[in-house]
Amino acid sequence: MSEALPDSAWSQALQRLRALARADEAWLAVLAAGVGMAAGCGVAAVNAITGLMHIYLFLLPQGGGISEAARLPPLRVLLVPAGGGLVLGVITAVLSRFRPRVPVDPIEANALYGGRMSLTDSIVVTVQTMLSNGVGASVGMEAGYAQFAAGLASKFGQALRLRRNDLRVLVGCGAAAAIGGAFNAPLCGAFYGIELIMGVYTMASLPYVVIAALAGTLTVQALGFGTPPLTVTLPQTIPDSAYVLILVLGVVCGLAGIVIMRGATLIEAGFRASGIPPWARPALAGLVVGALGCITPKAMSSGHSALHAYIDVNYPFFMVLGFFVIKALASAVSIGAGFRGGLFFASLFLGALLGKVFAGLLGVMPFMAHLPPGLFAVVGMSGLAASVVGGPMTMTFLALESTRSFTATMAVLAAAIASTLTTRRLFGYSFATWRFHLRGAPIRSGVDIGWVRALTVGRMMRSAPKIVQSEMSLADFRREVPAGALARVIVVDEQARYAGMIYPPEAAVATGEGRKVADLMHHQGRFLVPGMNVREALDTFEQVAADALAVVDDAEHMKVVGLVTEQHALRRYSEELDRRHREISGA
Known part of the structure; x- marks a missing residue:
C-alpha cells in the first residue's frame, strides 16, 4: 500500500498541472520556463561530455577545442575519427534492427505529428551526435541539442495531455532554449524555435518561446558553459556603397550553401551506390576527415572554437581559401557517410571563411580598404548559415548577440535576406527540409500540416x-x-x-x-x-x-x-x- 501512494500522488499532481495549463496560459509560461531550464541542463551536459572526449581522445589542453588547435597528434587524428566512425556504424546497424523507424525531427514532429516525439529516439540521436562530434567528425552539435530538448518537451507535454497547438509550442520552446543556451543568444534561440521548428510567427506563441530561450541561456550560463561573444574588429559605420557588395556576398553565400547541401547529398548517394556496408561508411569517412585534419585541425569537429579563435585573424588569401575547401569537404563527407549531426555550426565557420575570401578579392579595390575583413567574416558567417539552416532572422539575431554591433547587424540582415532568397529561388530548401524531401516527407517548414x-x-x-x-x-x-x-x-x-x-x-x-x-x-x-x-x-x-x-x-x-x-x-x-x-x- 505504501508503494502505491507515490504513484497516486504523482498522478494527482499531473492532473492538477494539466488542468492549470489548459485553463490558464500563465501556467503554460511556467511550463516553458521549466522546459528551458531542462534544455539548458542538457546543453551543459552535452558540452561537458564532448569536451572531455576531445581532451582525452586528442590530448588537448583543458578547455581547448579541436578546430582551434595549431596541430594535433597525427596518429590520433587519423585513428580516432575512423575508430569512432566504426563504433557509430556498428551501433547504428544494431539499433536499426530493434528500432527500424527513422527518428522524428522537431520540425517534422511539429509539421506532421502535432508535436509528438519519442524521448527514447531523441536520446539515441543525441548520443549519436555526441559520439560523432566527440571523435572529431565535421558535424555540429545543434541536432543533438535541439533533438534532446524538443523530445523532452514533447514527452512532458504528452504526459500533461496538452492541446495540439500547445504541444507544438512546447516543442518549439525546447529547441529555442537549446540553441539559445548553446550560443549564449536567447533572441537567436527564440527565432530558431519560431522560424524553423514552428514555422510561423504569432504573438500567441512568441512569449513562451522567448521565456524558454531566456531560461535555457541563463541556465547554461549559471552552469559555467556560456559561450563568449565574438572578438572581431568591426567598423562604426558602413558606407552606403558597401551595401551593394554586402548583397553580392549574400548571393554568393546562397550559392555556396546550395553547393554544400548538394555536395553532401551526392556523397551520400555515392556511398549508397558503392556497395560499402552502411556500418562501414562512417569509418571510411573518418579516415578522410582525419587525413584532412592532418592538413589542418580546422577541418575537424564543428569549427565553433576555431570561429571564436580566428575570426579576427588575417590569413593569406590562398590559405583561407584552402581552409574553406577542406572544411566544406570534411563536412559533406561526414554528413554523407552517416555521422550524426548538422551543418548549423559548420556553416557558421564556413561562412566566416567565405567572407574572408570575399574580402581578399575586394582587397585590391582602394575604396574598400577601410572596411576590416572581420565585417565580411561576420556577414558571410550569417549569410551562409541562413542559406543552409533557413532562418534569416535567426542568423541576424545571432550576429547581433555575438558581436554586440548594431552596425554589423544591419549588414548581416541584408546579406541573410539575399542569401535566403537566392537559396529559395534556385534550390527551394534548407538542409533539413531538403533531407525531408529526399525521404519523401511533404514538408518545407514546421508549419502544421499534420491535420x-x-x-x-x-x-x-x-x-x-x-x-x-x-x-x-x-x-x-x-x-x-x-x-x-x-x-x-x-x-x-x-x-x-x-x-x-x-x-x-x-x-x-x-x-x-x-x-x-x-x-x-x-x-x-x-x-x-x-x-x-x-x-x-x-x-x-x-x-x-x-x-x-x-x-x-x-x-x-x-x-x-x-x-x-x-x-x-x-x-x-x-x-x-x-x-x-x-x-x-x-x-
Missing part, C-alpha cells in the same frame, strides 16, 4: 444510401429508385465490386427497351479510398468533375464502404482550416 493528413476520407465518409447491381434493368431501377428519391446511386458488379455510379434523374428520362443500369454508369474506375487525406480527395473531385464519389476498401478488392460528397469534404476542410487559424492567432 490535413489526419482528416482522411475514412473520417469524412458516410454510408452509401443505395447500392444496385450493374445488370439490373432500367425499368426495375426506376421502380426501386423513383425520380427525386436520391441524387445518386452506387453500382456494383456480380462480385459486389464497385463498378460506377448512376444518377436517378438521368435514368428516369432514358429511353430504349432492354437497357441496363450499366448503360448509364458514370465514374467507372473513379473512387476514393479511406486512407486518402482531404486534399487528395478534393484533387480527385476536381479531376473527375464529380460532386460525389464512392469509397472502396482498396484498389484490389473494390468493396464499397461509403460515400463522400465534395460539398461535405470542402466544409470539413474549411472548418479544420478555420480552427487552426484560430489556434495560431490565440483566439
Whole structure:
C-alpha cells in the first residue's frame, strides 16, 4: 500500500498541472520556463561530455577545442575519427534492427505529428551526435541539442495531455532554449524555435518561446558553459556603397550553401551506390576527415572554437581559401557517410571563411580598404548559415548577440535576406527540409500540416444510401429508385465490386427497351479510398468533375464502404482550416 501512494500522488499532481495549463496560459509560461531550464541542463551536459572526449581522445589542453588547435597528434587524428566512425556504424546497424523507424525531427514532429516525439529516439540521436562530434567528425552539435530538448518537451507535454497547438509550442520552446543556451543568444534561440521548428510567427506563441530561450541561456550560463561573444574588429559605420557588395556576398553565400547541401547529398548517394556496408561508411569517412585534419585541425569537429579563435585573424588569401575547401569537404563527407549531426555550426565557420575570401578579392579595390575583413567574416558567417539552416532572422539575431554591433547587424540582415532568397529561388530548401524531401516527407517548414493528413476520407465518409447491381434493368431501377428519391446511386458488379455510379434523374428520362443500369454508369474506375487525406480527395473531385464519389476498401478488392460528397469534404476542410487559424492567432 505504501508503494502505491507515490504513484497516486504523482498522478494527482499531473492532473492538477494539466488542468492549470489548459485553463490558464500563465501556467503554460511556467511550463516553458521549466522546459528551458531542462534544455539548458542538457546543453551543459552535452558540452561537458564532448569536451572531455576531445581532451582525452586528442590530448588537448583543458578547455581547448579541436578546430582551434595549431596541430594535433597525427596518429590520433587519423585513428580516432575512423575508430569512432566504426563504433557509430556498428551501433547504428544494431539499433536499426530493434528500432527500424527513422527518428522524428522537431520540425517534422511539429509539421506532421502535432508535436509528438519519442524521448527514447531523441536520446539515441543525441548520443549519436555526441559520439560523432566527440571523435572529431565535421558535424555540429545543434541536432543533438535541439533533438534532446524538443523530445523532452514533447514527452512532458504528452504526459500533461496538452492541446495540439500547445504541444507544438512546447516543442518549439525546447529547441529555442537549446540553441539559445548553446550560443549564449536567447533572441537567436527564440527565432530558431519560431522560424524553423514552428514555422510561423504569432504573438500567441512568441512569449513562451522567448521565456524558454531566456531560461535555457541563463541556465547554461549559471552552469559555467556560456559561450563568449565574438572578438572581431568591426567598423562604426558602413558606407552606403558597401551595401551593394554586402548583397553580392549574400548571393554568393546562397550559392555556396546550395553547393554544400548538394555536395553532401551526392556523397551520400555515392556511398549508397558503392556497395560499402552502411556500418562501414562512417569509418571510411573518418579516415578522410582525419587525413584532412592532418592538413589542418580546422577541418575537424564543428569549427565553433576555431570561429571564436580566428575570426579576427588575417590569413593569406590562398590559405583561407584552402581552409574553406577542406572544411566544406570534411563536412559533406561526414554528413554523407552517416555521422550524426548538422551543418548549423559548420556553416557558421564556413561562412566566416567565405567572407574572408570575399574580402581578399575586394582587397585590391582602394575604396574598400577601410572596411576590416572581420565585417565580411561576420556577414558571410550569417549569410551562409541562413542559406543552409533557413532562418534569416535567426542568423541576424545571432550576429547581433555575438558581436554586440548594431552596425554589423544591419549588414548581416541584408546579406541573410539575399542569401535566403537566392537559396529559395534556385534550390527551394534548407538542409533539413531538403533531407525531408529526399525521404519523401511533404514538408518545407514546421508549419502544421499534420491535420490535413489526419482528416482522411475514412473520417469524412458516410454510408452509401443505395447500392444496385450493374445488370439490373432500367425499368426495375426506376421502380426501386423513383425520380427525386436520391441524387445518386452506387453500382456494383456480380462480385459486389464497385463498378460506377448512376444518377436517378438521368435514368428516369432514358429511353430504349432492354437497357441496363450499366448503360448509364458514370465514374467507372473513379473512387476514393479511406486512407486518402482531404486534399487528395478534393484533387480527385476536381479531376473527375464529380460532386460525389464512392469509397472502396482498396484498389484490389473494390468493396464499397461509403460515400463522400465534395460539398461535405470542402466544409470539413474549411472548418479544420478555420480552427487552426484560430489556434495560431490565440483566439
